[in-house]
Amino acid sequence: MAHITSASVLALNGGERVRTAEWPTYDKGYVDLNDGDESAALRAIKSRRLFRYDNRPHGETEVARLEKELAGFFGSPYVLACSSGTTALALALLGAGIRPGDKVACPAFTFAATPSAIMLAGATPVVVEVDENLHMDPEDLQAKLTPDVKAVVVVHMRGFASDIERLVSIADAHGVPLFEDAVPALGVDVGGRKLGTFGRAGAFSTQSDKTINTGEGGFLVTSDRDLFERAVVYSGAYERQIERHTDPSPPTISDLSLPIFSFRLDEIRGAMARHQLIGLERRVATFQDNYRYVASHLESLEPIRLRQPVAEDAFLGESLNFRIPGATDRQVNWFVEALQAEGIGTRALGDDSRPNNRCFWNWRFLFPDETRQETMDHYRRSTTLLKETLDIPMSITLTKADCDDLVAAVSKVCDASY
Numbered sequence: 489m490a491h492i493t494s495a496s497v498l499a500l501n502g503g504e505r506v507r508t509a510e511w512p513t514y515d516k517g518y519v520d521l522n523d524g525d526e527s528a529a530l531r532a533i534k535s536r537r538l539f540r541y542d543n544r545p546h547g548e549t550e551v552a553r554l555e556k557e558l559a560g561f562f563g564s565p566y567v568l569a570c571s572s573g574t575t576a577l578a579l580a581l582l583g584a585g586i587r588p589g590d591k592v593a594c595p596a597f598t599f600a601a602t603p604s605a606i607m608l609a610g611a612t613p614v615v616v617e618v619d620e621n622l623h624m625d626p627e628d629l630q631a632k633l634t635p636d637v638k639a640v641v642v643v644h645m646r647g648f649a650s651d652i653e654r655l656v657s658i659a660d661a662h663g664v665p666l667f668e669d670a671v672p673a674l675g676v677d678v679g680g681r682k683l684g685t686f687g688r689a690g691a692f693s694t695q696s697d698k699t700i701n702t703g704e705g706g707f708l709v710t711s712d713r714d715l716f717e718r719a720v721v722y723s724g725a726y727e728r729q730i731e732r733h734t735d736p737s738p739p740t741i742s743d744l745s746l747p748i749f750s751f752r753l754d755e756i757r758g759a760m761a762r763h764q765l766i767g768l769e770r771r772v773a774t775f776q777d778n779y780r781y782v783a784s785h786l787e788s789l790e791p792i793r794l795r796q797p798v799a800e801d802a803f804l805g806e807s808l809n810f811r812i813p814g815a816t817d818r819q820v821n822w823f824v825e826a827l828q829a830e831g832i833g834t835r836a837l838g839d840d841s842r843p844n845n846r847c848f849w850n851w852r853f854l855f856p857d858e859t860r861q862e863t864m865d866h867y868r869r870s871t872t873l874l875k876e877t878l879d880i881p882m883s884i885t886l887t888k889a890d891c892d893d894l895v896a897a898v899s900k901v902c903d904a905s906y
């Protein structure tokens with residue numbers, strides 16, 4: 489008979505917890521901010537100019553410098569900073585001329601901000617199923633691309649790249665633009681090319697749990713001059729401020745031809761983002777190293793299946809997602825409770841006692857005439873996969889000891905579940 493110690497008895501059953509310290513997450517203040525960020529914010533405040541359009545030459549403002557530095561980072565000609573990832577995506581769609589009533593495809597697994605941004609642009613989201621690794625399913629996309637679908641939004645959800653090259657070729661064959669909601673994947677490459685540069689435009693966020701953290705904020709990246717100019721106006725460039733963005737050539741549109749939505753970024757966030765961009769590669773490496781370490785210890789454990797990347801290193805590693813194939817809601821909830829009792833902050837994506845905004849069936853604004861069950865039944869495959877999935881945040885501040893706790897806790901619970 490195996491020797492049973494209190495350390496091997498689940499904390500759920502009165503055994504010793506793997507960890508007693510709280511699980512670090514951004515909302516508890518576990519973020520990577522340093523003196524340089526503080527100085528950058530102060531520099532902007534001391535300039536006494538907090539609004540992005542002021543009396544200085546454009547190239548001397550923090551936000552314009554950020555845009556230029558980001559353009560260099562992505563190797564893209566145009567970057568527009570704005571107030572959030574949601575507005576970056578909406579501005580990209582609006583800039584591309586998506587019109588009220590157009591349909592726009594997006595995956596069943598994404599934060600509610602993605603369909604919300606599509607609706608902010610006046611369009612109607614069309615939900616596409618996800619595959620067993622929770623990426624947009626190329627075959628279902630193909631099936632959903634009817635003539636009234638005018639664009640595709642691919643999401644690199646939880647920092648894992650979608651099968652972007654294949655999805656781009658499907659959108660191309662259908663003759664519609666593809667946009668990347670790359671909000672959770674800033675700094676990730678696929679085949680040496682940065683996510684956010686594969687489609688017509690890429691949208692990013694600098695909200696607090698992203699690779700660059702300015703509290704709120706975002707930007708879009710594009711090579712499409714027309715889209716860029718239109719997005720600049722929509723973002724709130726009034727009274728010829730657009731000329732500052734297109735200098736030395738004049739804009740090709742009149743800024744009076746479009747409404748302005750005031751989705752601008754301010755100088756304090758611009759200054760902080762510039763400082764954090766300098767350390768971006770280090771941040772990405774920290775996330776990826778931690779993730780690789782944890783995944784290497786868990787990849788062959790039964791009964792879980794780790795989410796698989798579409799290519800080597802095609803992930804950020806900001807969270808650990810795994811499925812328990814075939815598990816019932818009760819079994820998944822047991823797993824979550826067992827991990828929580830061991831001291832690991834864990835959620836089941838499909839836990840309906842705490843509806844998760846990342847599961848399509850909780851986007852009630854999209855399906856007002858259906859019950860939640862009817863919505864789930866329409867996308868059976870995604871429902872099953874999402875309900876089997878656990879979600880564990882892996883903050884930028886995780887130490888080797890935190891990663892070891894995560895490995896120990898998941899291993900312990902896996903052992904006990906068999």
Ligand SMILES: Cc1ncc(COP(=O)(O)O)c(C=O)c1O
Nearest residue numbers: 572573574599601602671693695
């Ligand atoms: C996939 C995805 N898209 C869009 C957003 C929205 O970004 P923001 O909060 O900056 O609007 C988020 C936020 O976390 C997200 O995860």
